Amino acid sequence: MSDVVLSCQNLVKKFGGITATGNVSLQLARGARHALIGPNGAGKTTLINLLTGVLPPTEGRITLEGEDITRLAPHLRVRRGMVRTFQINQLFLSMTPLQTLALVVSQQRGLGGRFWSALGRDRAVAERAEQLLAHFHLAEVMDVPTEYLAYGKRRLLEIAIALACEPRVLLLDEPVAGVPAGEREEILQTVAELPSDVSVLLIEHDMDLVFSFANRMTVLVNGTVLTEGSPEEIAADPRVKEVYLGHGEEAAHG
């Protein structure tokens, strides 16, 4: 098997007259820390939606570990290890963080169909949920229903859910937007420290974070790939500066 984990060929997505994704081909290597950047509305979120099966592509092919998953149902892609976070929080509002994580861990461990024992009866599940809560600073609010959490806490929960799925391929859509500066690095640190065979695709507009995190970058503009390369190459690319980075302070990094 090659060390390309996830790849797509000639993906196209049209919404009525709008082409959100136009002929994108992308390869995510095993263990990659890959960043996807591009101006607002470039089609980054759409690409993730296509990869995870939330949207059906108009054209093109997606393969995961060599298997064609273009038409595979979303939850089956998750079973194969592809997990994502959402740019706009998608949480279970009536559940507490603890219940949420216990549920996700149960589901991940194949216990989601169990109906004869109580949620949490399995000690290992509870333990993992507790670890995640502690790790994401959610322990003190673990019994508060999600709908009453402040935005930042919800954001943390959003990422915690994704990690609770024990991903092989992790797609992060602006995971730390709304998280205070101090905790951002910490969270991305957690992600960076995932086992080295886990591949991560990160969408993020905070260039400090992107450049410290990524070892490979793709720039998407108007639904097509503008360029791909190492962080240094991207930072130096004048076209990227023009359409995306601008000449502000951020561009100085990298």
Next chain:
Amino acid sequence: QAAPFKIGLILPMTGQQATTGRQIEAAARLWMAQNGDTVAGRKVELIVKDDTSLPDVTRRLAQELVVNDKVDVLAGMGITPSAMAVAPIATQSKTPLVVMAAATSSITEASPFIVRTSFTLPQVSVALADWAPKNGIKSVVTLVSDYGPGIDAEKYFAERFQFNGGKIADKLRVPLRNPDFAPFLQKVRDLKPDALFVFVPSGAGAAVMKQFGERGMDKAGIKLIATGDVTDDDQLNDMGDVALGVVTSHHYSAAHPSAANKKFVEAFQKANKNLRPNFMAVGGYDGMRVIYEALKKTGGKGGGEALVAGMKGQVFESPRGPVFIDAQTRDIVQNVYLRKVEKKDGQLWNVEFDVLKDVKDPGKTK
């Protein structure tokens, strides 16, 4: 002083069938007001319950009335399924059940404790089927609501009418919940029969007649004939001129020309804000009479079997005319009248112009 004699009257007081319940309750109370509430030394007590036309509720209420209130007689029953659901209780507890409204033929066979004082649809439909061929009606389309009573009406009318040499051009059944009769009436119009025979539950009758007129069917030479439910006395007066001239057959008209009826109608209207009694009311009124008389016959002792025996074979002059309770079937035998809607003193009435005497329920002669 003997314990009071209790009558459990279970009726639909709310919902679609509410008018049935109101008419019967009012008539029962009228009977008691006119004839006193003590019979053969026993005080008569009426317990009214609303079953909202749900048979399982009817059954539970009957159960509770029998077990808790220890009623001597069950009465009422707005719709056939209610009567059917209560029948086993009547049998099991040996409590007479006087059916005052429900009109399906087979009800009286469901329990030996059932006595009926209303009517059956076959009874009134066949009368019309006898009358029609004699009056220049050779072909008919039937239009009935698609449920038990409607199918009864259709069946007995068509059989008798064909037996009498008439031709049934088509049989149409309309869903019970049918807001618009236009397509059915248009179909009838296109078939051009001599007459349209209609049975719909009272309430929908006005709509049929109106749309019949609106569609110009009368001008196209089609007559409207129906069972008396369509020109229900309860509403007839509000129907307006569209109802004029409609020929129906039924066992009771508020315009029945007899002293007994005059007295009944006047008293009923006086007691109920000028509400006109209809065929439901007379069923309730006569039902009370049957119970009273039976109680008298037992000398105030009551007892299920004795009461039913006392009810069987009663012959009396009802507001609707002479009636008797067939001792064998426990069903009512009565005259069926042919009536035409006419205007008298600015009010619409079902004026009787012909009568078939002592009609038994043809449904029992199978």
Next chain:
Amino acid sequence: MLTILFDGIAYGMLLFILALGLAVTMGLMNFINLAHGAFAMVGGYITVLLMQHYGVPFLACLPLAFVGAGLLGAVLERTLYRPLYRRPHLDQVLFSIGLTFMAVAAVDYFVGSTQQIVQLPAWLRGRTEIGDGAWTLGMGHYRLFIIAVCAALTIVLQYVLSSTRFGSRLRASVDDQRVAAGLGINVNVVFLATFAFGSGLAGLGGALGAEVLGLDPQFPLKFMIYFLIVVAVGGTSSITGPLLAALLLGIADVAGKYYIPKLGAFIVYTLMIVILIWRPQGLFVRQGGKA
């Protein structure tokens, strides 16, 4: 043939006019107002009682039914409905059914449970026929009248909603009351006006429909299903959706009952289920983006 088509259209229009108010409160305001039929009933009774007891002409009764039901709607909105906008839909169902029960019993108490019958003026009672043979078109005058009123209403309403700012302010308020208010939209007034208008429409529908459908205290419960079908099939995001849905259902129902009377009762329900499974959002949803 043509007559059947005409009857179908008229029946559809009638359904539409009755469901229109619901399309406004439910579709636009996102409030599940099952008491809609009660407002229609109020309109119907206003008409019947005014005609019977005060000899008010039918045509004059229609606007009065609209105003009467609208006023009632306004009063109830201010006193009872308002706190419920942001409640779960199920609470709204509970509340509005309760209100309907009360209305049913109250009308029964005050007016009685018998059918009320509207006496139309003579000029609405007739019928005109044109053509002959298979292509005869027979038009009941009253049905023509319903079609005309309905068409006029649709045009006015569609204009108000799509071309004025009121429409978008209303939808904004429904989408997010809190933020709409924070951005300067007087949500209370917008809702009050819309609700009163929707109730008024229901009243008008009741006044027009009483003639064909009959009128008794059970009216709101008897016809609730029909209103809901129209709104569900038409989708809840526009006025034209329910209109087309009502026409479709009306024509299919009338034609079906004419040609295959045996299946009479099944047609509407089957059609509805098929459409809803095929297009779960309703037949005519608002399409975003450039087509």
Next chain:
Amino acid sequence: MAELLKVDNLSAGYGEAVVLQGVSFALDEGATLALLGRNGTGKTTLLNTLAGATRQHAGSISLAGNALHKLPSHQRAAAGIGWVPQERNIFKSLTVHENLTAVARPGKWTPDGVYAMFPRLAERKTNLGTQLSGGEQQMLAVGRALVLNPRLLLLDEPLEGLAPIIVDELLKAIRRITRDEGLSAIIVEQHPQAILAISDRAVVLDRGTVVHSGTARELRDDPALVDRLLGVAR
């Protein structure tokens, strides 16, 4: 410069829960205030309270002499508040254009002005609110507040999710608007550096109370202080 906003001893929260307690500060016309604080300290609640979207328990807010706290939410826009909520809250059943026109008030800023500032939105004029990318929604939320032609802009994390190049432009635009048009702004941000650079004043909240209030320069020049106030408690 005249004082535009004065918040005095403000307490507010959700339902019975009190989130803000005794918050007081003031802001001059044409000045920009950076509102900082850790997660969940009540920054959003403060902005929402100014916009009238929470339950206020005590205290007063005056905007150019008007007692804002006495006005219902919808009249505060007329009084001069322009609000960009944290979760954007784009009206989902309205198109981009309708999102702007539904709330617009007469004044210098018109939908066309917004389109000039965010050309991206012009291309998406007929998209429904939910059919926008995250960043586009953010632009629309800012535009929607501008067409209210407010005197005081409340920006809740306005830079979140915007491309760097747009961030630069937006910061410049905010600076220009406050400088040239005399508009005031309160900006909540997680990134103190970016925002302190264009702010005149800074307020730091912790657990619903003001723990620091001063000039923006003061904070910018004292990283240690920033770290003490905003650093993650470990």
Next chain:
Amino acid sequence: MPPAGGVIAQTALLRASRWRAWEPVLWLVAFAAPLVLRQYAAIVNEIAIVALFALSLDLVLGFTGIVSLGHAAFFGLGAYSAALFAKYAMPDPLLGLAVGIVAATVVGFFASFTVQRGTDLTRLMVTLGAALILLELANKFSEITGGADGLQGVVMGPVLGKFDFDLEGRTAAYYSLTVLLVFFLLARRIARSPFGSTLMAIRDNRLRAMAIGIPVGSRITVAYTVAAGLAGAAGALLAQTTGFASLDVFEFHRSADLMLMLVIGGTGWLYGGVLGAIVFKLAQDFLSSITPQYWTFWLGLFLVVLVLVGRDRLLRPWTWFGIKKLDPRLRGDDGL
């Protein structure tokens, strides 16, 4: 760093599935009722049946977030299959109950595919339409079903070969209560299990549920099918204890009343249906015996007040649920 072994998390999680002190009390009272208050046996039976029916709706509505106004379809199926079975095959109640459950479950399985997609409104209407079509079918096939007159001549044998259905209705009450309890325990298990949590996840956020690998479609199918089975059981009980089945078991107002009861009691906590059934039935019985003509007014008033004042404050003044939920009205713009 984390405290060893996840003890804290586990205790917190299991708290939700522990029996509260009042629960056995409630059931004891229920089972004592037909003995102590003999005259109420019949209504206890009726309440137990609708409570089971409501429990079924709670599984789909309260837990999975699928609204249904056609639940009477399964209720009716259960009722007719049990009645027909008793009439033509065997009068044994338990076998008949099983037949009713199986019939409803099978149809429920196929019906579950119609509620997979769409909005609340479309689901409401599809389910409602399905029930009405069944109603019309039962009407059309009157040779088998007895049509609008109802299916008569259903004679039930004794329960377990021992207990005859008596006139007072005590056997019926115990029979229904027992079946209710059994299915309640089953539903309780399901609701507190990981499976139950995945249903709630689907209710809360379908998109996210998919994104954590929950097979949304098949979960809905299972939940709906199980619920249909429970509704069928309730219908079978009704037919068996009344010895009668008629078309109204399919009627719209059965589903509507059911929804009212469930919402009165509160969705999503299993006891909602039971509580709602008790309150609704008793209120109806009480009011209609006082004023048989106008009781709907008072019932309506009760519903209106219930909603305006808030169910929590009226019916559930206690707080065993850890965090007390804020009244949703209080969130948002009631600024001064």
